Amino acid sequence: SSSRSSIFVRSRRPRTIRFAPRGGAAIRLDVRRAVGSHAGDHVRVDWQLKTSSGAALDAKELLFDTGNVDVVVGHGDFLPALHGALAGAELKIGEPETMKVSAEQAFGARDARLGPLKVPAANAPAGMKTGDMAGLSNGMMARVLSVDAEAVTIDANHVYAGEDLDMTVTLLEAPNVDSLETATVAGGCFWGLELAYQREPG
Secondary structure: OOOOOEEEEOOOOOEEEEEOOOOOOOEEEEEEEEEEEOOOOEEEEEEEEEEOOOOEOOHHHOOOOOEEEEEEOOOOOOOHHHHHHHEOOEEEOOOOEEEEEOHHHOOOOOOHHHOOEEEEHHHOOOOOOOOOEEEOOOOOEEEEEEEOOOEEEEEOOOOOOOOOEEEEEEEOOOOEOOOOOOOOOOOOOHHHHHHHHHOOOO
């Protein structure tokens, strides 16, 4: 009978090892690349987020990209759970790893102080309807949950707050451990500049 074995090595290229045990037939071992990444490394990954029920997250509710992205481990606005999965981890290139992400590591626990809250209809802008986003005096945004003659019910929690998530990460290529340069950019409108960067894939 024949069997297939796998070993893991630190390698930037796929390798196949052939050897012949004494008195036996030649054996081929397929070597899968296991590479580690650390804080500051530039890593290219494909990552996906789903709710515990298997539903994909609505991209409109996220301030970061999913799918194929470039990440500097420990920096940027991706979920801390992604950086945690990459820092010090040894992932095999091209092989997806799925892990559980607690609500605290994702969008945080729900905060009762943020909603749901009822606002007297007389104090709410006219014409509001369920699903609208309302700007609050403290600068936060709240989602309108329901509207009736008496009150408008709002919630400023993130729509995925309090939810555990499933995160799948696939390392697409070996981490780039070379130091990256920092670019300093000046803009007349901070929010406009930030929005422009948010719209750039990755």
